[in-house]
Structure formats: structure tokens, C-alpha cells
Amino acid sequence: MTQFIIICIYLALLLILGMFASSLFKGTKEDYQLASHSIGPFLLLMSIFGTTMTAFALVGSSGEAFKEGIGVYGMLASSSGIIHSLCFFVIGVKLWGLGRKYGYTTQIQYFRDRLNNDSIGLLLFPILVGMIIPYLLIGVISGGIVMQTMTGGPGDTGAFPGLFPTDSPATNGGLPPWLGSLLICVVVLVYVFFGGMRGTAWANAFQTIVFMILGVVTFCVIATKLAANANPDAPAPGFMESLRICSEAVGESHATRSEMSKTKFFTYLLIPLSVGMFPHLFQHWLTAKSAKSFKLPVVAHPVFIMIVWVPCVLIGIWATTSLVPARPPLPSNPNAVLPFLVKTQTTPILGGLLTAGILAAIMSSLDSQFLCIGTMFGTDLVTHYFGKDRFTDRQQVLITRAFIVAIVAVTYLLSLANPRSVFSMGVWCFSGFASLFPLVFASVYWRRLTAPGAYACVLSVLATWIYLFKEAKFGGNRSYVLELEIGGTTYELMPVVAIFSVGLIAMVVVSLITKPPEEKVLAKFFPPANADSNG
Amino acid sequence: MKEKPSPAYLIWGLVVLLIILHQDNWLWDNSTLVFGFMPIGLVYHAGISIGASITWFLATRIAWPDELDEQSAPVDQKGAN
Numbered sequence: 194m195t196q197f198i199i200i201c202i203y204l205a206l207l208l209i210l211g212m213f214a215s216s217l218f219k220g221t222k223e224d225y226q227l228a229s230h231s232i233g234p235f236l237l238l239m240s241i242f243g244t245t246m247t248a249f250a251l252v253g254s255s256g257e258a259f260k261e262g263i264g265v266y267g268m269l270a271s272s273s274g275i276i277h278s279l280c281f282f283v284i285g286v287k288l289w290g291l292g293r294k295y296g297y298t299t300q301i302q303y304f305r306d307r308l309n310n311d312s313i314g315l316l317l318f319p320i321l322v323g324m325i326i327p328y329l330l331i332g333v334i335s336g337g338i339v340m341q342t343m344t345g346g347p348g349d350t351g352a353f354p355g356l357f358p359t360d361s362p363a364t365n366g367g368l369p370p371w372l373g374s375l376l377i378c379v380v381v382l383v384y385v386f387f388g389g390m391r392g393t394a395w396a397n398a399f400q401t402i403v404f405m406i407l408g409v410v411t412f413c414v415i416a417t418k419l420a421a422n423a424n425p426d427a428p429a430p431g432f433m434e435s436l437r438i439c440s441e442a443v444g445e446s447h448a449t450r451s452e453m454s455k456t457k458f459f460t461y462l463l464i465p466l467s468v469g470m471f472p473h474l475f476q477h478w479l480t481a482k483s484a485k486s487f488k489l490p491v492v493a494h495p496v497f498i499m500i501v502w503v504p505c506v507l508i509g510i511w512a513t514t515s516l517v518p519a520r521p522p523l524p525s526n527p528n529a530v531l532p533f534l535v536k537t538q539t540t541p542i543l544g545g546l547l548t549a550g551i552l553a554a555i556m557s558s559l560d561s562q563f564l565c566i567g568t569m570f571g572t573d574l575v576t577h578y579f580g581k582d583r584f585t586d587r588q589q590v591l592i593t594r595a596f597i598v599a600i601v602a603v604t605y606l607l608s609l610a611n612p613r614s615v616f617s618m619g620v621w622c623f624s625g626f627a628s629l630f631p632l633v634f635a636s637v638y639w640r641r642l643t644a645p646g647a648y649a650c651v652l653s654v655l656a657t658w659i660y661l662f663k664e665a666k667f668g669g670n671r672s673y674v675l676e677l678e679i680g681g682t683t684y685e686l687m688p689v690v691a692i693f694s695v696g697l698i699a700m701v702v703v704s705l706i707t708k709p710p711e712e713k714v715l716a717k718f719f720p721p722a723n724a725d726s727n728g
Numbered sequence: 729m730k731e732k733p734s735p736a737y738l739i740w741g742l743v744v745l746l747i748i749l750h751q752d753n754w755l756w757d758n759s760t761l762v763f764g765f766m767p768i769g770l771v772y773h774a775g776i777s778i779g780a781s782i783t784w785f786l787a788t789r790i791a792w793p794d795e796l797d798e799q800s801a802p803v804d805q806k807g808a809n
Contacts, residue, residue, distance in 0.1 A: 263770045267750065271773040274780040275746050282787060290796045436765035448759040448767040459751050484796040488788040495780035503774055510767075 197344045197352040197368065199545025200552065203403075204380045207396055207556070211384020214392035222589040225389035226298050226568050232394055232480040234489035239398035241477055241490050242497050243557030245277060245468060246401070247332065251408060251554050252339070254502050256527035258509025262447035265509075268461045270502040274495025276465035280630075281491045284469045285478040287637045289487070291718070292479040299565075300475040300633075301573040307636050309714045310644035314573055316651055321472050322569065324625050325562050326604070327618040332559045333374045333608040335528075336552060340373030342532050343548040362521075374608050377552065381560050382601045385567075386594055390480055393560045400553035405501060407550035411535060411543065412504030418538040419516040440507070442514035454685040457674055463689045467626035469633050473565035508534065563604075567597035618668050621658070624689040628654045631697040635704075640719050646704025654696035661688045735790035742783040750776055 223229055232240065247253075257265040288303065297303045300321070301314040344352040344367040345359065351366020359365045368376075384392045413432065420435030423442070430438060446452055468474055481487060512530045517523060524533050535547045571593040576584060584592065632650045635642040665673035665688070674685040752772055760768040 263767050266770055267752070267773040267776070271750060271776040271780070274777040275743065275750065278780060278784045279743060282784065286793065286796065290793075294802060296802060433765075437761075440761055440765040440767065443767070445759045448761070448769075449757050450769060451757050453756075455751070455753055455756065462747065462750070484793065488792065492781055492785045492788060495777045495784070499774050499777035503770065506770060507766075 194344075194352045195541035196545035196548055199542065200340065200344070200548055203549035203552070204376065207380055207399070208383055210396055210399055211388040211392040214384070214388035214395050217391060218387075218389060220587060220590070222586045222593070223298075224391070225590045225593060226476070226564075226572075228389070228391040228394060228480045230293060230480060231391075231482055232486065233482050234486045236394050236398050237477070237481050237486050238490040238493055238497075239401045240394040240480075240557075240561075241281070241474065242494060243397035243401035243404075243554075244473060244477060244561045245273075245494075245558075246404075246498075246501060246554055247328070247558040250498075250501050251404060251505060251551050252335070252528045252531050254505040255509035255512070255531040256529070258447070258506040259512045259530045260509075260527045261453060262450060262510060263506055264450035264453040264458065266502055266506045267450075268453075268458050269464075270498050270506075271495075272462050273465040274498050276462065277468050277498075278491045278494050280466065280469040281478075281487060281494070284633055284637060285474070286484050286487050288475060288633075289478045289481050289484060291637075292475075295717075298476065298479065299569050299572050300470075300472045301569065302577075303475075304636065304647070307714070307718055308642075308644040308647050309711060310647075313644060313647055313651075314577070316648065318569065318573055320625075320651065320655060322566055324622045325472070325566060326607075327622050329559060329562055329566075329600075329604045330608055331619060332555045332562075333378060333604055334370070336377040336555045337370030337372075337374035337608070339532060339548060339551050339555075340376070341367040341370050342529065343536065343544055344368045346536075371609055374605060377556060377559070378601050378605045381556050381563060382598065385560050385564050385597055389590075390476070390564060393564050394477075394480060396560060397557045400557040404550040404553040404557075405497070407546050407553075408501055408504055411531075411539070411547050411550075412508060414539050414543055415508055415511070415534055419511055419514075422516045422518060436507075439511045439514070439516060442516050443510045444513065447510040447513050454674070456677075456684040456686055460687040460690045463627050463687065463693055464620070464623050465627070466630040466693075467623045470626040470629045472569060473561040476565050476568060477561060505531065563597055563601055566600050567593045570596040570600075621662055621665075621668055621688075624687070624692055625654065625658050627689050628658065628692040628696045631693070631700055635700060639704075640715055641704055641709060642700070643704045643707045643710055645707040646700045649703035650696045650700035653699035654692055657692045657695045661691065739783065739787045739791045742786070746776060746779055746783060749779070 218224060219229065221229070254265065254269070257269070291297065291303065291307075295306060297306070301317055304317060305311055305314045341364050345361075345364035346367070347362035347365060348354070349366070351357070351364075352368065354366035357366055357369050359367070384396050388395070416435045416439055417429065417432060420438040421429045423438050429435075440448070450458070478487075508531060511517075512523065512534060517534070518537070521537065523530065532548075532551070535544050539547075571589060575592050576589060629651065632647055636647075661673075661675075662668065673688065675688055675691055677684045677686055750773075752769070755769050755772055758768050762768050762771045766774075
């Protein structure tokens with residue numbers, strides 16, 4: 194029950210924050226969707242970081258380290274530190290400038306204008322939305338599972354043993370996933386609905402602080418507790434000694450990368466390029482008060498990733514040691530390792546706080562995605578095709594809100610079907626967004642990019658993605674890689690290499706053989722260096 | 729007289745260096761514990777994260793598009809749709 198009470202207090206705090214943000218709402222579409230371009234460096238850092246770090250950053254990082262060892266840090270975290278900030282610097286700042294200058298709210302508005310082609314929006318819209326929906330589902334389903342695991346327990350130790358009994362002692366009396374997911378959806382909906390982008394940015398900042406602090410606290414407590422298990426009769430060792438005891442117990446396969454493919458590790462570097470094409474990040478970038486606001490996120494993002502990931506990776510490899518008590522047995526699902534350790538090795542209060550931290554990581558991504566899809570439906574379809582002048586600013590806010598409610602409802606209903614297969618789609622969605630990176634990069638830096646070149650890129654990425662996804666048994670084969678044989682040696686490559694390369698080649702070739710863009714378009718997006726800033 | 733290379737080249741050079749250093753094949757099978765508790769492969773990549781932050785800090789100092797704020801004054805709010 195303690196965990197449940199702490200979770201309720203945390204969710205109530207979020208609602209209060211969202212309602213407070215709504216009290217500052219100016220009533221305009223620009224304020225609702227972009228917080229009137231008022232977000233300064235700190236809020237921008239926290240909201241972008243919170244959005245890019247999903248639940249995977251806490252539970253997935255320790256789960257993957259439990260499975261694969263320390264290599265997951267290089268594969269997923271240090272690579273993201275280099276590439277994410279690179280995207281913020283070379284793409285984010287430039288798009289912020291163009292968005293501010295020409296009044297864009299969504300990525301599709303930008304591409305329509307840049308390529309001087311209306312139909313590109315109709316092609317991109319279903320692809321972008323289709324690749325975000327699995328994420329939303331992963332967040333909503335994970336939230337429900339975490340709530341149940343952390344509020345359940347054997348006998349009458351769960352929060353509601355009489356009300357929600359289950360066969361498994363681990364989840365007995367816990368909040369059922371349908372109810373936990375519903376609670377999360379309602380809380381996110383309320384603060385996004387009322388607070389818009391300002392509420393989302395504030396909530397993200399708050400939640401990012403929560404999951405960063407709680408991650409470090411959990412790390413310290415688990416380290417001390419596990420080390421004490423090494424010799425239960427001796428006095429508890431100090432913190433540094435605890436760290437040493439835990440790490441010395443780790444087997445070589447998890448303390449090294451001896452079982453990891455070097456080429457797979459290298460080609461994973463392409464995956465973080467996905468942040469350059471995330472529509473929800475595009476919208477976050479446009480909230481910045483000035484180009485200077487990007488400096489702090491660009492610099493601090495890699496270190497923030499390190500602060501969250503290093504403790505989680507260490508906990509993951511410690512979980513493979515004999516320091517973890519044999520009873521109760523470790524869960525078979527690696528992603529349940531961190532919640533399991535928190536539950537069995539710490540106090541109910543810390544368990545409740547860490548649950549709040551995991552929910553914070555989940556919700557800080559969900560909110561931006563809900564707001565973004567609502568904004569895209571309202572702006573790129575309704576307002577675009579019915580005419581902007583037909584709607585007042587307040588009506589456009591209402592349309593966005595209506596779509597947000599609809600999307601939250603649809604996502605929740607889809608999550609009830611419990612499509613576990615969406616979990617295997619995570620890396621595929623990232624691969625899809627990453628493979629579209631050449632398109633956004635070329636749109637910013639390459640004058641010769643043409644609309645047919647953009648179509649060729651998107652369609653070839655789509656076709657290659659579908660083909661490889663089918664080959665991987667629609668995500669069922671989670672270890673699917675491409676195999677390249679050179680000189681009798683087989684090299685493993687991530688599928689993103691093929692999808693990315695095909696898209697890039699198609700874009701360049703088709704752009705070069707088609708009619709160059711009109712001069713007026715080039716003048717708009719590539720003004721001479723000394724041109725009048727307003728011209 | 730030769731034109732001085734743009735400071736941005738230094739940043740691109742550092743980014744390429746980080747990407748090369750990221751592929752640390754030489755530490756692949758090394759299980760040494762640094763400070764007695766951190767596997768060396770993990771310490772190394774934590775160092776890459778810090779190196780990335782330092783590189784991007786330099787980028788904000790010597791290669792930042794300071795003119796962008798002036799150039800980005802709104803010109804056409806109706807053009808977006």
C-alpha cells in the first residue's frame with residue numbers, strides 16, 4: 194500500500210503542475226502548441242532529455258546489461274551522447290531558425306514548404322504517426338505492468354489483495370494493468386490537455402529531475418544491500434567497498450564485450466540519428482526562446498545520459514551475480530530486473546519512489562508524443578485542408594485538444610489488446626526514423642534536394658523497412674541482423690544500415706536526375722550570407 | 729596569404745575522432761576493474777560521454793551560429809500552411 198500511496202501523491206503533483214501551467218495559457222494556438230517560443234535553456238534541456246529518455250533508460254538499460262553486459266552502454270548510451278547532440282546542433286538549431294522565421298509548428302509544414310510540394314505531407318503523415326504509435330503503446334503497457342508489479346506482493350502484502358487477486362505471488366493484489374495504464378493515460382491527458390506545450394515542458398522537467406535523482410539513490414541503496422548479502426553476518430560494508438564487492442562478483446562475459454559483435458556495435462551508431470526525424474522533438478525544438486537556448490541541451494545531454502545509464506548498467510550486471518538471493522527467483526523478463534531488485538532489496542518507500550521515477554520516464558515521453566500527434570492531426574490535416582482562415586485561434590486549440598483526447602483514447606484501447614509484439618518493434622521504429630535522417634539533413638544543407646528525390650527517399654526507406662521487418666518475422670526474431678561476408682569472415686550489421694543506405698542513394702540519385710528546385714524556394718531556404726535578415 | 733581554416737573544422741574533426749574512439753576494439757575483452765569497481769570498458773565509454781560534452785561545449789564557444797537569432801525574426805506567419 195505504501196508504494197500505491199507514493200504513486201498517487203506523485204501523480205497528484207503532476208496534475209497540480211499541469212493545472213498551474215494552464216493558468217499561464219494565453220489562449221492562442223502558438224501558446225498551446227509551442228509555449229509561445231518561451232522555453233529557456235534549462236527547461237529545454239530537461240524537456241528534450243526527458244522526451245528522448247523513455248522507460249527504456251531505466252528499466253531497459255539495466256535489463257539489457259543483465260542480458261548482454263556492459264557493452265550496451267557503448268551501443269546505446271555513449272553513441273547517443275555523440276549523435277543526439279550532433280542532431281541538436283546541426284538540425285535542431287537550423288530548424289528552430291526556419292520554424293521561427295516562417296511560422297512552422299510541425300515537421301510536415303516544413304517539408305511541404307521546403308520541397309514546395311503539398312502531397313509530401315500525405316506521404317509522410319501516416320509514416321511518422323505509424324512509427325510513433327508503437328512507442329505510445331510501449332509506454333502505456335509498460336506503465337500498467339510496472340504499477341502492477343510494484344503494488345503487488347505475496348499473501349496480503351499487495352495494495353489490494355482482496356480486490357485484485359492473481360495467481361502469481363509477485364503481482365497478487367497489485368493494481369491490474371488495465372487500471373494502471375488508464376491512470377497514466379488520464380494523468381498525462383489532463384496536464385497535456387490543459388497545459389499544452391508549457392505544461393508538457395514543465396512536467397517533463399519535473400519528471401526528469403525525479404527519475405535522475407531516484408535512479409542514483411536506488412543505485413546507492415541496491416549496491417549496499419547486495420554487498421551486505423556477500424557476508425550477512427559481518428557489519429555492512431561502506432559504500433565504496435560495496436561497489437567493489439558487487440563488481441568483483443561479476444563474470445567476465447558481463448564485465449567485457451566478449452560475446453558482442455564488433456560490427457553490430459559499430460552499426461548501432463546509426464540508430465541515434467532517429468532524433469533528427471522525431472516529429473515530437475521537432476516541436477520541442479521550436480519552443481526554444483532563442484538559438485542560444487540550445488547551447489545547454491547540446492552540451493549537457495551526453496553527461497545526463499551518463500548519469501542515468503552508468504548506475505543502471507552496473508545494477509544490471511550485478512543482477513547476474515550470486516549476490517542476488519536465490520529466493521524469490523529472478524524474473525525471466527530482463528526488463529523486470531530493476532523493479533524486482535528494488536522490490537526485494539529496498540524498502541517499500543524507496544520502491545514507491547522508484548516506481549514514481551519509472552513512471553516519470555514513461556510519462557515524460559508519452560506527453561510530448563500525444564501533444565505532437567494531436568498537433569499534427571489538427572495542423573497538417575484539418576487546418577491545412579479546410580483552410581487556416583476558417584478557424585479562429587481558439588478553435589484551432591480546440592481541434593488540437595480534441596485530437597489529443599481521441600489519440601489518448603485510441604492508444605489506451607489498443608493497449609488493452611496487450612499486443613506484446615509492439616515491444617519488439619521499438620528498435621525497428623528507431624531504424625525507420627534514423628533512415629529518414631538523410632532527408633531532413635539534405636533539406637537543411639543540400640540545395641539540390643528535389644521533391645521527387647524526397648519521395649524516392651521515403652518510399653525506398655518504407656519498402657526496405659517492410660521487406661527486412663518481414664524477414665525478421667515482424668520483429669519476432671529479436672536478434673535479426675544482416676550478415677556481410679568478406680574474405681570468408683561474416684560481419685553482423687544492424688538492418689538500419691541497409692535501410693539508411695537505400696534511402697540515401699535513392700534520394701541523391703533521383704534529386705540529381707530531376708529538375709532542380711525553383712530559385713524562389715532556394716532563395717527562401719538558402720539566403721546569401723549577407724542578405725537582409727527579413728528579406 | 730592563405731585563409732585561416734574555419735574553427736568549425738576543429739569541431740568536425742573532434743566529432744570524427746569521438747566516433748573512431750567509440751569503436752574501442754582494444755578493450756573488447758579487457759575485464760580490468762578501474763577504481764576497484766568499474767569495468768574498464770564502461771569507464772572508457774563514460775569518458776566518451778564526457779568527451780562528447782566537452783566537444784559540444786567547444787562547439788558552442790567557437791562554431792555557434794550567433795547570427796541565427798537575428799536572422800530568425802518571424803517574416804510570414806501565414807506561409808506555414
